[in-house]
Amino acid sequence: MEPDAIVVGTGPNGLAAAVTLGRAGLKVALYEARETIGGGLRTESLFDPEIEHDLCSAVHPMAVASPFFRRFDLASRGVTMLSTPVSYAHPLKDGRAGLAYRDLEATCEHLGPDGERWRRLMQPLLEHSQELVDFILSGQRSLPRSLSVPALLASRMLVHGTALAPRHFSTEEARSLLTGVAAHAVGRLPSLASGAVAVLLGHLAHAGGWPVPESGSARIADALAADIVACGGTFHTNHHVTRLEELPRAKTVLLDVSPKAFARIAADRLPLRYRRALARFRYGPAAAKVDFLVSEPIPWANPAVGQAATVHLGGTQAEMYRAETAAAAGIRPEEPFVLLVDPAAADPGRARAGRRPVWAYAHVPNGDAVDPAATVTACIERYAPGFTDTVIHRRGISGAKYEAYNPNYVGGDIGGGAMTLWQSLMRPVPRFDPYRTPLHGVYLCAASTPPGPSVHGMSGHLAALSALRREFGVRTAPDIGPR
Numbered sequence: 001m002e003p004d005a006i007v008v009g010t011g012p013n014g015l016a017a018a019v020t021l022g023r024a025g026l027k028v029a030l031y032e033a034r035e036t037i038g039g040g041l042r043t044e045s046l047f048d049p050e051i052e053h054d055l056c057s058a059v060h061p062m063a064v065a066s067p068f069f070r071r072f073d074l075a076s077r078g079v080t081m082l083s084t085p086v087s088y089a090h091p092l093k094d095g096r097a098g099l100a101y102r103d104l105e106a107t108c109e110h111l112g113p114d115g116e117r118w119r120r121l122m123q124p125l126l127e128h129s130q131e132l133v134d135f136i137l138s139g140q141r142s143l144p145r146s147l148s149v150p151a152l153l154a155s156r157m158l159v160h161g162t163a164l165a166p167r168h169f170s171t172e173e174a175r176s177l178l179t180g181v182a183a184h185a186v187g188r189l190p191s192l193a194s195g196a197v198a199v200l201l202g203h204l205a206h207a208g209g210w211p212v213p214e215s216g217s218a219r220i221a222d223a224l225a226a227d228i229v230a231c232g233g234t235f236h237t238n239h240h241v242t243r244l245e246e247l248p249r250a251k252t253v254l255l256d257v258s259p260k261a262f263a264r265i266a267a268d269r270l271p272l273r274y275r276r277a278l279a280r281f282r283y284g285p286a287a288a289k290v291d292f293l294v295s296e297p298i299p300w301a302n303p304a305v306g307q308a309a310t311v312h313l314g315g316t317q318a319e320m321y322r323a324e325t326a327a328a329a330g331i332r333p334e335e336p337f338v339l340l341v342d343p344a345a346a347d348p349g350r351a352r353a354g355r356r357p358v359w360a361y362a363h364v365p366n367g368d369a370v371d372p373a374a375t376v377t378a379c380i381e382r383y384a385p386g387f388t389d390t391v392i393h394r395r396g397i398s399g400a401k402y403e404a405y406n407p408n409y410v411g412g413d414i415g416g417g418a419m420t421l422w423q424s425l426m427r428p429v430p431r432f433d434p435y436r437t438p439l440h441g442v443y444l445c446a447a448s449t450p451p452g453p454s455v456h457g458m459s460g461h462l463a464a465l466s467a468l469r470r471e472f473g474v475r476t477a478p479d480i481g482p483r
């Protein structure tokens, strides 16, 4: 039987699209290039059959906060989110460290002279957290009900995303703590887009926290896949789609692929104007990742850092500005910004006696082909003397190799496109409905569409709602909650 809808790519957005379509009563067929589904949600053993590593995403503030996942309700699907008392930490080379406790009061106390300023930054955001998240994670094409949340966001972006940022806090702990979050935007610092990221992720550290799913990110993909299968959806793995013509007939096709891949898959069927617009889409710096199997907890010079599963290793605010701006300009920084995740800090079940998974990635220029293992290990060693001696195995993946692993990571850009303010709003091309393409029934739904990167499922969900509306006349969003 012919499917009603086809989804190409089974990352969180492809899966969220299929859940939405399936719950609307459509028969959905999913095609995935790799042997396993999940895209950025894969968890596998790499070195030791008992230790599982998250191949991409590991920490999920957005999977707790996003409107799609709030309705999907991971908890009632058996996915347990585990948090550490410190959502993220930022050690400095002199042994000091900034700590973002889940508890805002504890953070303010820890930040001493900057505590009050941190509270004034975060408290109003926390009071409007849900509206703020819903606004940022929308398709960004409709006016918000009230202007107070956009105004709140803009006021903070104008400080923390501009040259005003260095003057806001008086201590390096507070300055670097927030800048480490801004660096998740992976691009020039400071920038308005990085300011928005700092506001969004920074306040979530004190709301739902920055949790890891018990047993790894793949549990999120499993929960989504179970819902799809329960609605009659079918998965076709090991099928790299190279042309639209190779797919069975269906009323709609949703593509969880990059603009670069779409231009290839749709080939000469696309109008020249749209093809040119896709070609203008810019990709950001790369993540060059190292997976480690270590023999013991990380020997942080400042032991308080071990209370966090996420650790930013970027040095001072000025050092991060230099490194991130260099990587964005195509210059490999001598000391790149490194983001480290130690999932067993939140989920002790991920470790076994003498064996523990850790991952860390450095921000490097797009397409960089250098194996990052040595640089990243040396960086961790700087903040955790003796770390190198605990490494049992390590595997480095350069930015260039990341694209071979997943074509959505163009040149190693794991954000699906450079996070400039323009591209945050107008991805992948400036259109009123960014998911719809000029091809009848064909939609884009990857992180290269609004609201952009992270595991929130919203690009897939919103693309599916657009397809339901236009191709099937369904105007009410289906119930995606547990049955």
Ligand SMILES: Cc1cc2nc3c(=O)[nH]c(=O)nc-3n(C[C@H](O)[C@H](O)[C@H](O)COP(=O)(O)OP(=O)(O)OC[C@H]3O[C@@H](n4cnc5c(N)ncnc54)[C@H](O)[C@@H]3O)c2cc1C
Pocket (backbone or CB within 6 Å): 008, 009, 010, 011, 012, 013, 014, 015, 031, 032, 033, 034, 037, 038, 039, 040, 041, 055, 056, 057, 058, 059, 060, 061, 062, 239, 240, 241, 242, 256, 257, 258, 261, 287, 289, 361, 405, 406, 407, 408, 409, 414, 415, 416, 445, 446, 447, 448, 452, 453, 454, 455, 456
């Ligand atoms: C190292 C790393 C760490 C990260 N850490 C976090 C984190 O901690 N928290 C967080 O929220 N986000 C994190 N992210 C980002 C997050 O993983 C992505 O934003 C998210 O996975 C994007 O989802 P997606 O569905 O758009 O695409 P993807 O997850 O990239 O999935 C796309 C899927 O489509 C398949 N595909 C592509 N082209 C084709 C084709 N032509 N035919 C068939 N199949 C195809 C791919 O194989 C892949 O399975 C991280 C990413 C990486 C790489």
